[in-house]
Amino acid sequence: MNYRILIVDDDREIAGLIEIYLRNDGYDTVLAYDGEEALRALEGDEPVHLVVLDVMMPKMDGLTVCRRIREEKHLPILMVSAKAEDMDKILGLMTGADDYMVKPFNPLELSARVKSLLRRAYRMPSETPAADDAIRIGALRIDKNTHRAEVDGKPLHLTSTEFGILHLLASNRGRVFSAEDIFQQVWKEKYFDSNNTVMVHISHLRDKLEQETGDKMIATVWGVGYKIDG
Incomplete structure (x- = not known):
């Protein structure tokens, strides 16, 4: 499966670096530089499988974007922020993010977090129907x-x-x-x-x-x- 990741950050340099890391891992990417643009990207024809979401952005901050996404979608969200306090992290997770990383971060850690979220979110069922062991x-x-x-x-x-x-x-x-x-x-x-x-x-x-x-x-x-x- 070819995963497509939406990168949302008003800092174009950081967004570009994240895009390079993720493309090197084989993912397709799409960029948005504010919250409103991010929501429009999610309504596009191409599916998005994961969102890397900055917190502090103009027009609409990342927490608001996360709440809006959670109203309709259940795709994994990795929130990134320069805010390192525990309460900032807790607020991000309570808003609906699956994980939270503090800037600056190691590219290898970003890659590992993305892989982990995708693995948990898109485990594929077996091709042959199994007994109902729910x-x-x-x-x-x-x-x-x-x-x-x-x-x-x-x-x-x-x-x-x-x-x-x-x-x-x-x-x-x-x-x-x-x-x-x-x-x-x-x-x-x-x-x-x-x-x-x-x-x-x-x-x-x-x-x-x-x-x-x-x-x-x-x-x-x-x-x-x-x-x-x-």
Whole structure:
């Protein structure tokens, strides 16, 4: 599959450098230099599979763009920003981004993050139909083959990262996973003690589950981690 990545940054030099890195990895790219241009690019005829999104931009900032994208689309979003504070990162993730990188960043790290997000978002189902081995918890059905979760047949709109966390916990009901365990199994990267990414995604996932099922489902075992009973 030939992935197409939308790069959104008002700094044309940075946007151009990111484009070079991603094209060297074999991806198709399209550039946008403000939020409004980014949204227009997403409505074009050519599909976009991932967005690299700057936060601080004229006309419409990256947080607003991220919210607008999440109203209709569930493609992975990698947010990039010069803001390095934890609260800035948490805000970006709560807005709907799948991952967050601080400028300046190492091109190899950018490449690794993009590959990880694409791998989680576009796992292809097997060509031959498999037996229905989907996980069911009450009205919730989680199908790893189609990368889809639904409640009473209605799609539960999750990002690829949220789906990964939900599937991990639901397929190991009763087992407690630490934030480090979750990060290493879903992100496939080294975990750092100051990393709040898992906590933010768990919070977002709980809100969505509660809205659709009336149950947050994910229990916190204080000082240990997270689990789903059932």
